[in-house]
Amino acid sequence: MTDTTEIWMGLNFLREGKSKRIYVKDVSTIVLEFKDFVTAFDGARKDNVLGKGVVNARISAYLFRRLEEEGIKTHFIEYDGCRRITVKKLDMVPLEVIVRNYAYGSLLRRMPLFKPLSKLEPPIVEFHYKDDRLHDPLVLREDVVGAGLLTDGEVEEIIKLSLKINEFLTSLFEERGLKFIDVKFEFGRDSEGEFLLADEITGDSFRVIDSDGRHLDKEVYRKGATPQELISRYLELLRKLGIEVCEDDLRC
Ligand SMILES: Nc1ncnc2c1ncn2[C@@H]1O[C@H](COP(=O)(O)OP(=O)(O)OP(=O)(O)O)[C@@H](O)[C@H]1O
Ligand SMILES: [Mg+2]
Incomplete structure (x- = not known):
């Protein structure tokens, strides 16, 4: 920024x-x-x-x-x-919360035993520390609490909230014949200290494929598609x- x-x-x-x-x-x-x-x-x-x-x-x-x-x-x-x-x-929490419904992307690179696009039951929730210079590294729940970013109870709250939002979005996309692969959320605290979902929910922040396996998200650009x-x-x-x-x- x-x-x-x-x-x-x-x-x-x-x-x-x-x-x-x-x-x-x-x-x-x-x-x-x-x-x-x-x-x-x-x-x-x-x-x-x-x-x-x-x-x-x-x-x-x-x-x-x-x-x-x-x-x-x-x-x-x-x-x-x-x-x-x-x-x-x-007041933004400097974390990206990623919820994964199907194995894809960096998950396959760090744990190649997952079959690509296999269903993750239950979904995996990850935290990444938002810092471009460090390439938004994956951090442990213990890191988040230990570094004083969130309390253990707040981590639990954010995980529950993320899973609830993911569940709603998954069914919304499924109704339209789309598979909701994974999504990145950002949260912030309002003046009462309550966590609200923030930032954006777009094809830049989630991956979704149609019944032919075609991506309707930024993955096509990562794989070389033109801006058009x-x-x-x-x-x-x-x-x-x-x-x-x-x-x-x-x-x-
Ligand atoms: N409700 C909000 N209140 C304050 N800041 C917000 C809110 N929603 C989103 N933001 C922040 O606004 C910025 C949006 O800009 P943008 O997404 O273009 O940044 P970016 O270049 O992707 O960098 P970043 O890695 O910080 O997201 C982000 O830093 C995001 O965390
Ligand atoms: Mg951003």
Whole structure:
């Protein structure tokens, strides 16, 4: 993330990450603006992708709303219909919580005894410490507690919450004939100290395959697909979920 100061539509630009820009709305609210930009392999591959910002803001807004309807608390407040979501400003926990339903990706590299895409019953929950320079290393529950990041009870709470969110998303995708392979969540504390689901829920943060084993997520880009191929998969994902998006929307 880089820090600069700039004003956009009366909002103070706070900082810019790889996929989003953050603006401050007021003391308790920020705006996440999704960029038309994709990166992979810690930024080693990067491209502009027309429409990606809109598509990712739209799917995030849709899924946050569906989770809220299920009684799951998230940072989501509103969607501007384009590429920006207004969210509650949280005190972020610097962890990526990964829930795995099927063996894939880095799990296969660290434990090659898993058959690719075999079902993980129960799902595996992992913690990764968010630090790009260290490549977001896998950390133990004991590391998280020992380093004072979370108490043992809070770790338990976050695991339960992650499994509940994963269960809901898994069935939502399954209803549309899609296999929900794995997902990355980020959490933060609100002013009352309660954990809320934050950041984004997009094809950049989960892997999902159709009945032919085709990825409708960023994996296609990691495997060499062009930015155009990536956006067409993302549009297919939105269509499968019944989320409307037209050509003009992509340029808003
Ligand atoms: N509700 C929230 N309150 C405060 N910060 C948030 C909230 N939701 C997400 N964030 C943070 O905003 C940033 C979003 O930017 P982006 O995802 O582009 O960053 P990034 O380059 O991927 O870097 P990072 O590795 O920190 O995610 C992330 O650091 C994320 O943790
Ligand atoms: Mg990020």
